[in-house]
Amino acid sequence: MKSGTTKAKKDMVLKKGSRGDEVRALQQALHLYVDGIFGILTEEAVKEYQKAHGLVADGIVGDKTWAKLFPSGKTSVTLQKSKRVINEIIIHCTATPEGQDMTVEQITASHKKRGFTTIGYHYVIYRDGSIHKGRDVNVSGAHCTNHNTHSIGVSYVGGLENIPGVAYNKLPIKDTRTAKQKAALLKLLKDLKVLYPKAKIIGHRDTSPDKNGNGIIEPFEWIKGCPCFDAKTEYKNI
Secondary structure, three states: OOOOOEEOOOOOOEOOOOEOHHHHHHHHHOOOOOOOEOOHHHHHHHHHHHHHOOOOOOOOEOHHHHHHHOOOOOEOOOOOOOOOOOOEEEEEEOOEEOOEEOOHHHHHHHHHHOOOOOOOOOEEEOOOOOEEEOOOOOOOOOOOOOOOOOEEEEEEOOEEOOOOOOOHHHOOEOOOOOHHHHHHHHHHHHHHHHHOOOOEEEEHHHHOOOOOOOOOOOHHHOOOOOOOOOHHHHOOOO
């Protein structure tokens, strides 16, 4: 998907006036009222936290503050077990050029333009390793035809090589996962397997039809290359 992509920032920075899922994650970590709006009370709480942890108390949440709050990578979700029967955890990529960020809000807007009611994925992993809630897990996803009813859809931001001057729809697929994304995805999958022990972990491309009937989904059979790496093999031991 192309719409909504932006130039990557070195790090995610929050300050007074910021809004969204990242602010909700921050407020949850600081035990504040969670409304997703970085106002005066959130700023005061951030300053107090920074003072208590030997940080510059400027009320701005940058790399060092995030690292203290979430040593293993910040997350804005508390996992909830779906009321649906889940037999597949399907991994996707957002088809975003390497080095570019995309938020849940931007993905939601893009999916709505395609006729979805909201974002199709249940979880999204940003380039900084933060995990974000998408669609309610109790609602069937809109991420994989014929597999949505009994699956959880997880997507990482990325999946395309970034080549200057090459049109978006001509960019080759690439496993662009950052080290933080890989660590976050592994942890998320392990946690999801606790909730859904019988669910198979596969990539989107593994749902392609086996045209020659040999029991293997081969590259020429892929409907699309997503998630741009062999998820089925990488996570077979989880």
